[in-house]
Amino acid sequence: MITAIMQPTYLPWIGYFDLIDLVDEFAFLDDAQVLKRSWGVRNRIVSQNGETFLTVPLSGHSQSSTSTFVGTAIDSGDKWRKTHLTTIRHAYGKAPYFAEVFPQLETLMSAGHTTIGAFNIDFISTTAALMGITTPLHKTSALKGVDGRKDDRLLAICKAMGADRYLAAQGSAAYIERDQESGAFAGSGVELLYHNFAHPEYPQLNDGFISHMSIVDLLMNCGYAQALDIIRSGRRPMLTSAQLKEQLA
Structure with missing residues (x-):
């Protein structure tokens, strides 16, 4: 999910x-x-x-x-x-x-x-x-039991929701990727993916x-x-x- x-x-x-x-x-x-x-x-x-x-x-x-x-x-x-x-x-x-x-x-x-x-x-x-x-x-x-800061908390929320993939806004990469690739999601069992959107004209x-x-x-x-x-x-x-x-x- x-x-x-x-x-x-x-x-x-x-x-x-x-x-x-x-x-x-x-x-x-x-x-x-x-x-x-x-x-x-x-x-x-x-x-x-x-x-x-x-x-x-x-x-x-x-x-x-x-x-x-x-x-x-x-x-x-x-x-x-x-x-x-x-x-x-x-x-x-x-x-x-x-x-x-x-x-x-x-x-x-x-x-x-x-x-x-x-x-x-x-x-x-x-x-x-x-x-x-x-x-x-x-x-x-x-939600209960979703403490922590930044990507640690996002990971806790994903797990509380039963998710095995997390789709992040690209702007969040600034703090998720700060210390290591994929941040807290690395090796966590929850795959980190980034939203990719090309703004259409109308x-x-x-x-x-x-x-x-x-x-x-x-x-x-x-x-x-x-x-x-x-x-x-x-x-x-x-x-x-x-x-x-x-x-x-």
Whole structure:
């Protein structure tokens, strides 16, 4: 069984959903630390001014090890929600699938989530289901006996889930591969593989194509029914540690 483990980011890019779609079981690392100005609290859309950031304000946030996705409160006011929805409306009001997608965003924004983890997980889970992704989703905060740091903890989570293969985002190689090839996964009985994704192009309202935007951009331009096929078109064979090292050389 292959699994992936990711922090629940805000309005993620399309590669995040390809990772979910690829695996047998997926876990949100919702007990990880939330960092200000990270993808956990912000993402980008394409507006008339080009790339535009949407950032969620956190309530009483201090950047400590206890500031986790599951425990960090969102600003309880409606101002940021209205601002994000207004910005999205102005950016995509003329997009082909605005009428299909925008009401879903309004519903999620008004659902009364109190933590950043709860909102992000609800958005990701709902969006994945609407696109036709059926991968079972879990939360690491609900698992027991998965202590440790970085790749040691990822390995413990894989074992707790019964996985024999772990599909990692390429960005995690910076700490997994730091001390030895495959890090804690070497000789562990859990094979480490890396996600390999070539960002596909799709119609946008702007001239040219801007990649790595929030999935909101794809959904507004192409709709839920077409989105998963477009995402899957960017899929490439998974990489071993050695293959990733060679590719990045």
